[in-house]
Amino acid sequence: MRVLPNGPRVPAVLQVLRWLRQPIPMLEACRRRYGDTFTLRFPGFDPLVLMSDPTAIKEIFTGDPDELRAGEANVVLAPFVGSDSLLLADGARHRRKRRLLMPPFHGERMQLYGELMRAITDRVIDAWPVGRAFPIHTETQGITLDVILRAVFGLDEGAQMDALRARLVEGASVVTEHPMLMIKWLQRDLGPLTSWRRVETLRAEVDALLFTEFARRRREKRSDRTDILSLLMAARDEEGRAMSDTELRDEMITLLLAGHETTATTLAWVIQHVLEHPAVHARLRTELLERDAGVGEPVGASDLPYLDATIKETQRLMPIIPLVGRRLHTAMPVGGYELPAGVVAAPCAYLTHRRPDLWEEPDVFHPERFLGKRPSPYEFFPFGGGARACLGAAFASFEMKIVLARILTRVEMRAVPGYQVRVVRRGITFAPSEGMPVVIEQRAA
Numbered sequence: 001m002r003v004l005p006n007g008p009r010v011p012a013v014l015q016v017l018r019w020l021r022q023p024i025p026m027l028e029a030c031r032r033r034y035g036d037t038f039t040l041r042f043p044g045f046d047p048l049v050l051m052s053d054p055t056a057i058k059e060i061f062t063g064d065p066d067e068l069r070a071g072e073a074n075v076v077l078a079p080f081v082g083s084d085s086l087l088l089a090d091g092a093r094h095r096r097k098r099r100l101l102m103p104p105f106h107g108e109r110m111q112l113y114g115e116l117m118r119a120i121t122d123r124v125i126d127a128w129p130v131g132r133a134f135p136i137h138t139e140t141q142g143i144t145l146d147v148i149l150r151a152v153f154g155l156d157e158g159a160q161m162d163a164l165r166a167r168l169v170e171g172a173s174v175v176t177e178h179p180m181l182m183i184k185w186l187q188r189d190l191g192p193l194t195s196w197r198r199v200e201t202l203r204a205e206v207d208a209l210l211f212t213e214f215a216r217r218r219r220e221k222r223s224d225r226t227d228i229l230s231l232l233m234a235a236r237d238e239e240g241r242a243m244s245d246t247e248l249r250d251e252m253i254t255l256l257l258a259g260h261e262t263t264a265t266t267l268a269w270v271i272q273h274v275l276e277h278p279a280v281h282a283r284l285r286t287e288l289l290e291r292d293a294g295v296g297e298p299v300g301a302s303d304l305p306y307l308d309a310t311i312k313e314t315q316r317l318m319p320i321i322p323l324v325g326r327r328l329h330t331a332m333p334v335g336g337y338e339l340p341a342g343v344v345a346a347p348c349a350y351l352t353h354r355r356p357d358l359w360e361e362p363d364v365f366h367p368e369r370f371l372g373k374r375p376s377p378y379e380f381f382p383f384g385g386g387a388r389a390c391l392g393a394a395f396a397s398f399e400m401k402i403v404l405a406r407i408l409t410r411v412e413m414r415a416v417p418g419y420q421v422r423v424v425r426r427g428i429t430f431a432p433s434e435g436m437p438v439v440i441e442q443r444a445a
């Protein structure tokens with residue numbers, strides 16, 4: 001008989017409540033009590049076996065994706081992303097979709113979007129008040145949403161973009177303010193004033209706007225467009241098939257949901273850590289001023305090494321998606337355990353990134369540890385790993401560098417005195433509390 005690794009014995013309902021309210025203390029308490037591997041149980045979900053030993057993580061990330069299924073583990077996202085989403089696909093269907101979606105996200109392509117990212121960031125910075133506190137997370141959300149709408153959807157400023165933006169912002173806030181909506185049996189229409197009804201209405205409105213945009217693009221027949229939607233509309237699979245409208249819609253919503261809040265929240269965490277560490281802040285400014293970065297030059301993966309290390313160190317300490325899942329198709333050994341079919345093996349970035357045997361002083365923020373080093377993908381994996389690793393990792397890393405380069409060179413910023421950061425859950429991501437309030441002391445043109 002196969003026995004799942006140990007884990008909390010309290011009822012599944014209490015486990016999910018703790019997971020929603022105090023995820024980090026829960027993870028830490030479980031590690032103290034049960035070690036590298038433990039099982040969590042949430043009502044309506046398959047048992048979740050969390051792992052934080054690099055050998056086990058390697059087995060999972062390099063294992064057969066047909067046996068270790070990420071799509072099945074992501075099923076909770078179905079009502080948000082749509083059933084045709086890449087995130088929910090497994091096997092041959094996933095490989096086909098990934099081949100269609102991957103090319104626009106390749107490193108060199110990213111350079112095309114640099115100018116746009118910089119202009120969007122500058123416009124947002126121009127509107128910041130000087131001398132008055134405001135939440136920086138709301139601002140980074142504005143930046144990353146506009147980057148997606150312009151670079152990924154290819155929308156031009158105007159009524160269409162405003163209409164879509166308004167609905168997406170509202171939809172995201174309903175879901176992030178009501179994390180319980182992630183639970184399958186609460187995803188029900190319980191009447192006109194309920195949050196789920198609002199999500200469904202907004203989704204119908206977003207669909208209508210997107211389908212109108214697809215039709216307009218087809219009529220327009222421009223070949224000079226470089227946005228990701230246009231590239232996807234032109235893409236054909238091996239059999240020469242184009243994507244259908246519903247598939248396009250599901251993939252665009254997937255890119256939006258996967259790419260917007262994740263990048264915005266990571267940016268907010270980088271700013272939070274930098275403001276808490278004046279020496280890091282000073283070193284970053286020196287690096288940026290020396291390079292005079294952000295003045296239209298491309299900011300590639302190897303540019304600005306200290307900024308790169310600071311982003312990575314933030315992602316190490318605060319991987320905003322703390323774990324990823326692979327549902328076992330058949331019973332198999334994973335990480336030294338004989339696991340039954342149907343359980344979800346879950347590499348936990350949060351716990352792996354804080355192992356004292358892998359990281360010296362694991363709880364200390366120390367960007368220098370990444371300088372000139374390439375950590376193993378089984379020890380450091382803020383973007384997940386293997387065949388299912390984040391499709392937008394290069395895009396996000398490039399965007400974060402541009403946005404931070406502009407912010408750190410253009411404004412003198414400090415944290416609000418007395419602010420004590422806590423980790424709060426927003427949908428599936430972990431974010432800084434109160435939107436991470438900051439004060440701008442000075443702004444350069």
Ligand code: HEM
Nearest residue numbers: 258259262263266321324383384385388389390391392396
């Ligand atoms: C700092 C920002 C980001 C973080 C931390 C992040 C993190 C992640 C993680 C942890 C996964 C799951 C990987 C796994 O299961 O192994 C993922 C998947 C994915 N991400 Fe990201 N992501 C970010 C930005 C983006 C952006 C900008 C886009 C696109 C515009 C994007 C698109 C995707 C897609 C499409 C997937 C699913 C890939 C698949 O299932 O094959 N992400 N991301």
